[in-house]
Amino acid sequence: xxxxxxVIAPWWFSPQATNLFWMQHxxxxxxxxxxxxxxxPRVANGSWSNWHAHMMANWREMxxxxxxxxxxxxxxxxxx
Numbered sequence: 001x002x003x004x005x006x007v008i009a010p011w012w013f014s015p016q017a018t019n020l021f022w023m024q025h026x027x028x029x030x031x032x033x034x035x036x037x038x039x040x041p042r043v044a045n046g047s048w049s050n051w052h053a054h055m056m057a058n059w060r061e062m063x064x065x066x067x068x069x070x071x072x073x074x075x076x077x078x079x080x
Contacts, residue, residue: 010018032038036047045051 016022029038033046034048036049038046040046045054
């Protein structure tokens with residue numbers, strides 16, 4: 001019963017979600033965004049790598065002294 005409800009749910013709750021044209025268009029847009037060839041830079045910074053860099057910039061800036069200290073300090077528990 002659960003498997004059947006998972007299969008039928010997209011048609012029941014969102015009939016437009018199963019439109020082949022929109023599914024193909026969305027898939028193509030997503031692939032372009034992942035590959036960095038998306039032609040709309042206003043949407044999620046134009047590519048996955050730009051979006052990821054933007055989202056991680058604050059963390060990298062905040063943690064950078066710790067990373068630098070870890071990179072310049074020998075390991076405490078033996079060599080790796």
